[in-house]
Amino acid sequence: MNGAQIVVEVLKKQGVEYIFGYPGGACMPIFDALVDAPELKIILVRHEQGATHMADGYARSTGKTGVVLVTSGPGATNTVTGILTAHMDSVPLVVLTGQTITPNLGKDAFQEADVFGVTMPVVKHSYLVRDVKDLSRIIKEAFHLASSGRPGPVLVDLPKDVVSEEWTEDFRAELDLPGYQVQSKGNSENIKKVAEMLSKSKRPLLYVGAGAVISGSAKQVLKLAETLQAPVTTTLLGKGAFSEIHPLSVGMLGMHGTAYANKTVVDCDLIMAVGARWDDRITGKVSEFCTNATKIHIDIDPAEFGKIIQPDVSVNGDVSAVLEELLPQIKKLNTKDWLKTIDVWKKKYPLKFPKRGGLRAQHVLAELDRLTASKAVISTDVGQHQMWAAQFCKSIRGRQWLSSGGAGTMGYGFPAAIGAQLGNPKEVVIAVVGDGGFQMTMSELATAAIHKLPIKILIINNRYLGMVRQWQQLFFDNRESGVDMEGNPDFVKIGEAYGIKGFHLRRAGDVTKVLKKALAYNEGPCIIEAEVTKADNVFPMIPAGAPVSEMLIDEPHETRKLKKPEGST
Amino acid sequence: MEEKFAISIYVCNKPGVLVRLTQTFARRGYNIDSLVVSAAHNTDFSRITVVVQGEPSTYDQILRQLNKLVDVVHAASHESTDVVDREMALFKVNVDTKKRAEIFQIVEVFRAKTVDITDQSLVIETTGDSSKIDALEKLLGPMGLSEMVRSGKLIMKRGIAET
Numbered sequence: 001m002n003g004a005q006i007v008v009e010v011l012k013k014q015g016v017e018y019i020f021g022y023p024g025g026a027c028m029p030i031f032d033a034l035v036d037a038p039e040l041k042i043i044l045v046r047h048e049q050g051a052t053h054m055a056d057g058y059a060r061s062t063g064k065t066g067v068v069l070v071t072s073g074p075g076a077t078n079t080v081t082g083i084l085t086a087h088m089d090s091v092p093l094v095v096l097t098g099q100t101i102t103p104n105l106g107k108d109a110f111q112e113a114d115v116f117g118v119t120m121p122v123v124k125h126s127y128l129v130r131d132v133k134d135l136s137r138i139i140k141e142a143f144h145l146a147s148s149g150r151p152g153p154v155l156v157d158l159p160k161d162v163v164s165e166e167w168t169e170d171f172r173a174e175l176d177l178p179g180y181q182v183q184s185k186g187n188s189e190n191i192k193k194v195a196e197m198l199s200k201s202k203r204p205l206l207y208v209g210a211g212a213v214i215s216g217s218a219k220q221v222l223k224l225a226e227t228l229q230a231p232v233t234t235t236l237l238g239k240g241a242f243s244e245i246h247p248l249s250v251g252m253l254g255m256h257g258t259a260y261a262n263k264t265v266v267d268c269d270l271i272m273a274v275g276a277r278w279d280d281r282i283t284g285k286v287s288e289f290c291t292n293a294t295k296i297h298i299d300i301d302p303a304e305f306g307k308i309i310q311p312d313v314s315v316n317g318d319v320s321a322v323l324e325e326l327l328p329q330i331k332k333l334n335t336k337d338w339l340k341t342i343d344v345w346k347k348k349y350p351l352k353f354p355k356r357g358g359l360r361a362q363h364v365l366a367e368l369d370r371l372t373a374s375k376a377v378i379s380t381d382v383g384q385h386q387m388w389a390a391q392f393c394k395s396i397r398g399r400q401w402l403s404s405g406g407a408g409t410m411g412y413g414f415p416a417a418i419g420a421q422l423g424n425p426k427e428v429v430i431a432v433v434g435d436g437g438f439q440m441t442m443s444e445l446a447t448a449a450i451h452k453l454p455i456k457i458l459i460i461n462n463r464y465l466g467m468v469r470q471w472q473q474l475f476f477d478n479r480e481s482g483v484d485m486e487g488n489p490d491f492v493k494i495g496e497a498y499g500i501k502g503f504h505l506r507r508a509g510d511v512t513k514v515l516k517k518a519l520a521y522n523e524g525p526c527i528i529e530a531e532v533t534k535a536d537n538v539f540p541m542i543p544a545g546a547p548v549s550e551m552l553i554d555e556p557h558e559t560r561k562l563k564k565p566e567g568s569t
Numbered sequence: 570m571e572e573k574f575a576i577s578i579y580v581c582n583k584p585g586v587l588v589r590l591t592q593t594f595a596r597r598g599y600n601i602d603s604l605v606v607s608a609a610h611n612t613d614f615s616r617i618t619v620v621v622q623g624e625p626s627t628y629d630q631i632l633r634q635l636n637k638l639v640d641v642v643h644a645a646s647h648e649s650t651d652v653v654d655r656e657m658a659l660f661k662v663n664v665d666t667k668k669r670a671e672i673f674q675i676v677e678v679f680r681a682k683t684v685d686i687t688d689q690s691l692v693i694e695t696t697g698d699s700s701k702i703d704a705l706e707k708l709l710g711p712m713g714l715s716e717m718v719r720s721g722k723l724i725m726k727r728g729i730a731e732t
Binding site for chain 1 (some may be wrong): 580581584585588589592596610614629633634636637638639640641642719
């Protein structure tokens with residue numbers, strides 16, 4: 001067999017269902033080998049960025065590794081944004097890139113790009129295969145590295161001569177990774193210390209992130225919270241690790257988290273990070289973050305300890321395994337007063353939005369949440385609609401919320417929904433996107449249409465790059481600059497051109513009716529273009545770099561001038 | 570205040586490993602003072618000794634990030650008392666025959682060696698810890714020193730423990 005057939009054989013052995021890809025000269029041998037492997041279904045995308053986001057959405061929603069296959073040069077460099085997105089959010093991807101033949105490497109050959117070098121800072125690991133003898137072992141290693149420990153993207157660059165060469169492969173080569181160890185079980189002494197610290201807390205807070213989703217720790221987190229009687233806040237990427245409709249949930253924390261979650265952060269005497277990394281959207285000004293609270297950090301990646309916050313005790317291990325060991329050592333805490341205080345905040349500062357003044361994005365999203373009973377798989381783009389969706393669409397289980405958190409990639413939401421729908425044919429999958437982000441990857445409408453995927457594409461169209469406009473209004477004297485999306489197409493008509501069903505939504509009174517119609521339409525994708533008010537803002541808000549205590553619960557009065565944020569973005 | 574740190578790293582002997590390491594330092598604003606790489610006794614692996622300069626507050630984290638790299642078997646810092654450290658240097662001194670004697674005296678005191686000689690120049694070789702080389706540089710400086718090449722620091726753990 002040749003190298004390409006070896007690659008295909010290993011993919012089969014790994015149980016791969018879908019390959020998201022786009023062919024080109026350098027990867028033609030692999031596409032050719034795929035003709036004889038109908039069990040590996042090629043999803044032909046319209047742009048390589050779309051392929052990576054689809055593989056990412058597939059991976060986040062199923063827990064399996066997403067696979068991308070593209071050609072060399074521009075095909076490979078088009079995947080960089082998707083690889084970064086997966087890297088920042090610990091998503092398992094194997095990205096196979098074609099490459100020019102090895103004698104041409106480094107000679108500026110046609111469609112040559114040093115993609116091994118270009119992607120090095122945004123991959124978990126990468127390979128340039130120079131010998132067909134190494135091929136089967138390397139692809140096996142790529143899957144192992146992508147999916148184990150803290151998951152991430154692994155890139156394998158495949159020169160055309162290597163995948164064309166004949167070689168008798170027995171597929172017996174063992175993984176050869178002497179520098180790679182994954183700590184699964186936590187240190188028992190440190191776990192004992194965690195139990196002691198928890199036992200002394202009167203105002204504890206469990207701060208649960210994507211690590212708990214990846215580790216599948218819903219049961220353990222639930223038991224931990226209920227045993228301790230401790231409130232739980234989930235991060236943007238941790239949504240669903242603990243049901244947001246549970247009475248102990250305070251919802252999302254951070255820059256646009258709920259007011260009561262952020263007040264809980266400010267007043268807690270102990271905060272325990274469970275698979276979360278103290279991101280700058282959460283800590284605000286680090287030097288003033290939870291200064292008097294005990295900090296516990298559980299993470300599978302030891303490089304996260306002390307990176308932002310110095311924990312009082314850290315446990316390196318898989319969240320589920322660590323919690324399993326911790327659970328028998330803890331007992332109920334006296335948190336009655338603490339929970340009562342939080343309930344008062346919940347009543348006093350609920351998530352809300354103005355009921356009048358036209359169609360509101362929040363209204364559409366809250367109604368979507370109600371009509372789907374919080375059960376739909378939701379993917380989002382980045383910006384205001386993302387934060388509103390995070391606030392108003394509740395997650396009740398892990399892997400139903402797909403959003404680019406670390407990278408903040410516009411254009412992620414729609415292709416991610418395609419991957420999620422392929423991986424979860426029975427689930428209702430909804431892409432909540434903005435008019436800005438959708439236009440970055442909407443060429444994938446063809447991909448969704450040909451596979452008749454019943455994705456609901458909800459476009460929150462305010463004809464603005466709304467989050468940037470909000471910042472310009474709040475921090476730059478309302479000097480609008482480069483945010484008007486003048487020239488937006490009629491998105492329903494765009495859909496029609498692809499044979500895709502579309503719904504206009506313009507009036508608040510039509511929200512329920514239109515959403516119901518869209519949710520009932522299952523013959524293929526449909527577009528719901530919600531033409532919402534132009535200048536709504538997302539609140540609560542902690543200005544970037546400000547301490548959590550300086551959260552703005554509501555729109556500040558016009559007379560009050562805000563200073564420019566110290567944080568990056 | 571920036572400080573200097575010596576780190577020894579044991580890595581898989583593969584292309585690209587060094588780039589990943591140096592990226593880790595550069596991203597955190599660490600400058601590399603010296604870097605020595607060579608195949609280990611087991612040639613599947615390489616031993617690296619690197620001296621970097623940077624913020625002490627991020628040092629532990631950099632070590633963890635190095636250890637996180639798939640091809641790094643281990644990365645560790647050492648107390649100076651635990652290790653033997655050596656560096657080698659070559660000095661080229663532009664000097665005519667009249668002034669040579671004075672330089673030979675210095676060479677002898679430092680137990681260095683003259684390895685090349687012409688009527689206009691000398692090349693001097695020395696081995697020792699980094700401070701000895703610094704001292705020799707200082708003395709040769711005003712005497713016509715025109716070039717210095719240093720090997721970079723080598724570190725080996727004392728006793729039976731692995732570096």
